[in-house]
Amino acid sequence: MKTSHEFTRPIGRLQIDRASVAECRSLASEISKPIEELARTQTTVSIERACLRFAGVDGVEGEGVEAVPIPNRVVDEVKETIGLERGVMIPFFHAVEQTGDVQRAAESIAAHELAPSWPAGDDYERAVAAATRAGESSVATIAAANDNRGRAIDRVGEASKPWLYLIVATGNIHEDIPQAQAAARAGADVIAVIRSTGQSLLDYVPYGATTDGFAGTFATQENFRLMRAALDEVGEELGRYIRLTNYASGLCMPEIAAMAAMERLDMMLNDCMYGIIFRDINMQRTFIDQHFSRMVHSLAGIVINTGEDNYLTTADAVAGAHSVLASQFLNERLALSAGLPEEQQGLGHAFEIDPDVPNQVALEIAHAQLIRECFPNAPLKYMPPTKHMTGNIFRGFLTDGMFNLVGALTGQDIILLGMMTEGIHTPFLSDRDLAIENANYVFGGSIALAGELRFEPDGDVERRANQVLEETRQMLAKVADIGMFAAIEAGMFADTVRTRTGGKGLSGVVVRSEDYVNPVTDLLSERLGVN
């Protein structure tokens, strides 16, 4: 957005217990170790499919809603015939050597014309060499996303912070495009296309341009391409680069990350635990998939958005404030261990305290400033009120203004704009326009305060921040004590019990054998310094 003052992240304004912050980080590190081990020793059907997509495997078998993506067909065939323990890359590139062409090899396997096999001798060496070349080209494709984004920003200009983030969700990509362009013209810097309800539980990625989503639009590679082109076009017109966001979550997290890199998306919702807790996706599947997807995001220069706001839509936002911070420390650790730097960690939180709670705004400032202090290098993503938005749109507009004010005072980088009609209907054109007017007024009128604001030592705000920090430390210590898997099984996150072998997608998790080969993950790890 345009403001008269440079955006600042106010740091060092609260005297918080720095030793406690360091302890939270070290506890998060300890908690994450078994998850990192899991990601090192196992793969999933979606990771293998993502690698095929990078290699250029495309298309679907069948038509309409029944259509099965060719990457799914190939991985399923390999899994059923020779097993997936050694990965899909070697049998697939052996097939490529036999047929002479990537897409022909994939379609032949899908059509049962060519049975996948594990090559030996010279055939094996040739398959490894071809797979390695494909891996190198995949990594180059991912890195090119970052370079191309940089060039596009140099050409059209960078949006100044905070970035105003707006959602479109018509279900029809051809309706989404004019709405997204209208939102950018009105002042949005980031456009998120909400996915169709239920896509997270599909174990395949729908294909082509789609017009039939429920409360959102299917994430498909073609939809990504169409929206990216539309935002590039409107960015040229406006003289600022418009960022595109989608969701690398659910059962196809790695593949959607791959598609995002290939189509130069800029931000992806990507939380280490959201799928487990809120979508009942198997915890092993989620932890392995998020590691791979974060490596891809890292190299592609994609900013992830984590989903801590969800903890506050189910729990009380005062009593549950520490669960947000605890999750942020875990998301930070698991991002770093996948080579994703702090500068690409859009840690999420939300303005969800009941406006009737005394001192609500002061409490929100304490929470937002505490998070700002704990993560000085992260482009924080601040989510607007949803839970306490009543049908009173006039009060809702004011609450959204207070949310914007707290965002301005505490230097939040990415502001998801609140809608005064939240919970009533999908936003009208005028709802979005009014939301941008609200944000422009509040940020324009108060952004300089972020650089000047100081808090009373040991005052209400500082004491509340330290209380939340202490509760966070205690929660992380408890989790570290029993271990992450046991903690989730005990319902320590969002009061939701999930078991290690429960939930959706476990059948797609495969323990890697000693002769597992995957040049994409190897080269990505090497490039990012991930071991």
Next chain:
Amino acid sequence: MTAIKPYGDATDDGLIQASFTLPIAESERARQAALEFARKMDLGRPQVVHMKAMGPDFTFFIVYGATQHSVDPDELEVPEREFPVLSYQEVNRVLRESLKRQLVVVGACTGTDAHTVGLDAILSMKGFAGDHGLEYFPEMRVLNLGSQVEPADIVETVRANGADAVLVSQVVTQRDAHLVHLKEVRDSLVDAGLRNGLILVGGGPRFSAEQAAELGYDKIFGRGTRPSEVASYLAYAATTRALNAG
């Protein structure tokens, strides 16, 4: 009582406000279009107090005008709530005395809807708006099946647990998917021969109570419903059903 009109700052001035968007570029013609539109809504002496371009093709208006219409509230047919709202203790007592066992309640979000916020608000221990959810009532046994539940799974759970009531929640919807999904559950229960003798309840922010008959449900709850209302209704329905059964 006599007919009444909206009250702005004087009796019977009939003043109301409206805001809307027209698909036309901002211009004097656009303002005249908004005024004419207000007149066609039977607003007398309309004023456009705010006009703002939203991009090149749309204009947003805030309009005031005086309605000529009036309403006599006494002539309206208002559906009375057929059940009393009971306290926590009363719900438990009514269930204990009428059933002499726990009321078995199955809850689910069906179809593509993954949003359990409404279902959880009604069912979970924590509840909503200061009311505890149904899980909190010792005289109820609650089976919360969560999101994206297939109608067949609801039927199976009802059968396996001898459920007395089914609560179906739909939050996110598009093109009336919420109505379709509710009907699917009802049809599955009918096909399985379980509909009679079952208290079938639907709920979600897009529903209104009048839709119950059309959907083949015993009761539909809309936006802002509290767990205590649902608990009271279940107690009432369980009692009347027990009476019907003799």
